[in-house]
Amino acid sequence: MKIIVWVACLLSSAAAYPLVQSRQTEDHAWRAPTATDRRAPCPMLNTLANHGYLPRDGSDISMDVLVAGLKAGVNLGADATKLVGAAALKGSTTGNASTFHLTDLNKHGLIEHDGSLSRADTSSSDNHSFNATIWAQTASHFTESTIGLGTAAKARKDRLTAAKAENPTFNMTDGDVQASLIETALYLNVMSNETGVTAVTAWVQKLFQQERLPIEEGWKRPKGEISVATILGLKVLMSSRQVRTSNI
Numbered sequence: 001m002k003i004i005v006w007v008a009c010l011l012s013s014a015a016a017y018p019l020v021q022s023r024q025t026e027d028h029a030w031r032a033p034t035a036t037d038r039r040a041p042c043p044m045l046n047t048l049a050n051h052g053y054l055p056r057d058g059s060d061i062s063m064d065v066l067v068a069g070l071k072a073g074v075n076l077g078a079d080a081t082k083l084v085g086a087a088a089l090k091g092s093t094t095g096n097a098s099t100f101h102l103t104d105l106n107k108h109g110l111i112e113h114d115g116s117l118s119r120a121d122t123s124s125s126d127n128h129s130f131n132a133t134i135w136a137q138t139a140s141h142f143t144e145s146t147i148g149l150g151t152a153a154k155a156r157k158d159r160l161t162a163a164k165a166e167n168p169t170f171n172m173t174d175g176d177v178q179a180s181l182i183e184t185a186l187y188l189n190v191m192s193n194e195t196g197v198t199a200v201t202a203w204v205q206k207l208f209q210q211e212r213l214p215i216e217e218g219w220k221r222p223k224g225e226i227s228v229a230t231i232l233g234l235k236v237l238m239s240s241r242q243v244r245t246s247n248i
């Protein structure tokens with residue numbers, strides 16, 4: 001009798017295993033947002049919501065949920081997530097001061113700024129949705145199969161110069177410029193195929209254009225945790241390539 005029970009247990013756990021595996025895959029399958037799902041001006045937060053690493057509805061996100069989602073999705077360390085996300089709760093409209101909706105990040109001047117790589121300035125009617133025309137300006141720099149630090153810094157600087165020339169109310173503080181360099185450092189690092197500094201162009205395109213992790217194209221979650229030190233190090237290297245407010 002004992003043997004029959006043991007065999008039955010073994011068979012049922014073997015049958016359950018692929019189910020658990022496929023559920024895990026399914027949980028993080030890419031799905032486009034529905035009309036009521038909330039999304040941010042950040043291509044990575046939107047990507048992580050589209051994969052279920054952040055709530056798919058983009059609503060009521062606490063700092064703990066944000067940290068856990070970035071860690072599970074792209075191996076960003078808590079320190080780095082908090083560096084970028086510290087101001088997120090300041091724009092909270094959830095009715096709970098310790099959570100925010102992704103749309104709360106559209107509020108200009110908290111993290112959102114003018115001169116984005118793929119979004120229009122705040123003086124336009126939409127400062128948060130992917131804008132193909134603006135992205136084309138940025139992506140025109142990405143003519144090789146990889147994007148190095150110099151190319152990314154040039155794309156960043158040229159986009160700031162163009163936004164300033166096009167928008168009479170353009171306004172970026174030096175802090176905004178530094179934040180925009182951190183955003184560039186983040187995409188370079190996450191999409192760098194373990195090199196840390198050179199991103200794969202096709203992967204970056206998927207991140208911005210489809211808000212999807214480019215798993216089908218070969219991207220893998222970085223093995224090592226991405227820290228503040230790494231990101232700030234990349235930012236300093238780009239600053240030394242003349243991306244400063246005084247130069248735009």
Ligand code: HEM
Binds near residue numbers: 084113114118
């Ligand atoms: C690995 C993690 C992350 C990556 C790769 C990433 C990437 C980016 C990039 C590339 C941009 C610039 C978009 C553009 O200029 O068109 C951006 C913007 C933004 N990110 Fe993220 N991000 C990450 C984490 C975060 C976190 C943790 C937050 C905070 C909750 C955040 C909030 C924002 C916001 C509000 C913007 C809009 C800034 C603007 O006006 O352009 N991001 N992000």
